[in-house]
Amino acid sequence: MNEDSKKFILELAKDNKRNYGSRGLDDFRNLIIEANVSKNAEGSAKVMLGKTIVIAGVKMEIGTPYPDTPNQGNLICSGEMNAIADNEFEPGRPGEDAIELSRVVDRGIRESGAIDFEKLCIAPGEKAWNVLVDFYILNNDGNLIDACGIAAIAALKLARMPKVDEEGKIIHGEWSEQKVPFIKTPIPTTFFKIGDKIFADADKEEQEASEARLTVTTSSNEIxxxxxxxxxxxxxxxxxxxxxxxxxxKDKIVDVISKIK
Amino acid sequence: MSYKKSGRFDKRKPDETRPMEMSIGVLPNCQGSSRVKVGDTIVIAGVYGPKKARPKHEEEKDRLLIKCYYDLVSFSVTDRARPGPSRRSTELGLVIKNALERSIFVEKYPRSMIEIFMEIVQADAGSRCAAIIAASLALADAGIEMRGLMPAVACGKIDDLICVDLTKAEEDVHEGGGATDIPIAYLPSHDEITLLQLDGKISKEDLIEAIKMGTVACKKIHNQMKETIAGKYEKGEMKK
Structure with a gap:
């Protein structure tokens, strides 16, 4: 990013203004959530936050519970900074930014108790469902943590449990009436410090003019x-x-998510 | 049982492809991009470049360097795929690159490179062919100088029936002669086959018949691709 654009963003920030349009410092860009974008997933969603585009999908697998939580299922979130999304992203294995992104999204969902892990236990100490949430960034225009977090939550909300046969094995491509036990809606909201002002939902240019960010994931009244x-x-x-x-x-985003089905 | 007599699961004629949807300019950051849906297979492709070749040692002083990445989204298949590159995706990236390279005037872009990314969002067989269609549209959308648009289709044989554009259910047929899958890419402007692979068992005569049926289907796909590109400009849309 060139120095002039950065200066411009910093100058405007002093007057509580931002680069494009009339968006206020606390305003999110237009948020569109499209449900069920990939029919082989247990649940999937596409999130468009301004020009940032992310897809997320949920797959369920049967695994062994961890020894310290023998009566619980497990959550594994993973995402990549896919090179299709940005000229500056490199193809290959996820780098440190991508790993941080996945872990921040994962923590919010796990710690809020958004998924009732005990309901995912099949046989204590032996068998439990693993919830695998994967997200793919298709176009990066900033604020990826929030976009990925919203996409992951939307996909989880839509997710159905796979059917299992008499031996307890998954029948791929068939789903039961039951939904994945999703009981809370944690939302990550990231704030970028630009000059001495706090910006919500920064785009890519604003993000580059920022020296610090803080992601706060909340559900109902908790952090x-x-x-x-x-x-x-x-x-x-x-x-x-x-x-x-x-x-x-968060309340505004939960409103948007509550409308998808 | 004979598939010639019973017909295909989805009632298509042997030489009929699944319905296709194509659009371009779907990703703002890319120089060119597209979304292609072939039946239940969905691909999003994006192109970056031409830009300075890197790493430097891979630069070609008289031609364009092409990097091609085929990526199966983990939840695009019923049995989750491990995210990231696999041996299969690496091979497909290579054969797709070899196919597309034939359609590009590589000598017009010395010391430069383009990167082509294909994300398989939903898979129901024929993903490499859908990926080639998507990549070719994205290249055109990016304004890369090309000999022509490149359609692709899987031709093949289900038991005793020679046909095109097999679905997953058709690929999984084991009765009788089983299924043979022959993905091809074809450059209609030069009447050349640019990708050719085969999985299964088939006679020489049947193979040639299948490929011929595939090229006819490719010509129809080519028409839809041309309309997709023309449509964008007819509507008077400005390039972002």
Missing amino acids: NALQKGGSGAFTIKEIEECLAKSFKI
Whole structure:
């Protein structure tokens, strides 16, 4: 990104304005969620957040529970910074940014108790369902954590349990009436510090003008996950500001998610 | 039982492809992009470039370097695929690149490279052929100078029936002669086969008949591809 664009974004930030249109600092870009974009998945969704495009899908597998949680199923989230999404992303194995992204999304879902893991236990200590949520970034225009988190939640909300045969093996391509036990809607909201202002839903250019970000994942009245990123820092007052905004933004996003089916 | 007598599961004629949907310009960051749906197979393709070749040692001083990545989305298949590159996706990336290269004026872009990415979002057989159609459309959308658009289709044989564009259910037929799958890519402007693979068992005569049926189907797909490209400009849409 060139220095002039960065200066421009910083100048505008001083007056609480942002680069494009009349979007306020707390406003999200237009959010469109498309349900069931891939029919072989247990559940899937496409999220378009401005020009950022992400698809997420859920697959269920039967595995062995962890020894310390013998009566629970498990969640595995993974995502990549797919090279199709951005000229600057490199093809190949996920790098550190992609791993951070997956782990932040994973933590929010896991810690909020969005999935009733005990319902996913088939035989304590022996067999339980694993929930595998994978997301693919198709176009990067910033704020990937929020877009991926929303896509993952939408896909989970839509996910059906696969049918199993008499021996307890999955019948691929057939689903039962039962849904994946999804009971809460945790939403990650990421705030970018630009100059001394806090921006919600930064696009790619704004993100590059920012030195620090804070992701706050909330569900109902709780904070379930935090992640501070970037080399900059936040004051406690700024953290309070992010927390307050995060609940408001979450409610709006939950509204959009509640409409999909 | 004979598939010639009983006909195909989805009542298609032997030389009839599944319904196809094509659109271009679907990804804002790419120079060119497309979405192609062939029956229940969905591919999104994106092209970056031409840009400076890298790594430097792979640069060609008199021609374009093409990098091609075929990626099966983990939840595109009923039995989840492990995310990331596999031996299969690496091979498919290579054969698709070899096919597409024939359609591009590579000598017009010395020291440059393009990257072609194909994401299989939903898979129901024929994904490499759908990926070639999508990639070729994305290349045209990116304004890369080409000899022509390149359609592709799987031709083959189900038991005793020679046909085109097999579905997953058809590929899985084991009765009688079983299924033989022969993906081809074809450059109609030059009447050349640019991708040819085969899985199964088939006689020499049947193979040639199948390939001929495949090229006829490719010509029809080619027409739809041309209309897709023309449609964008007829509507007076400005390139982003």
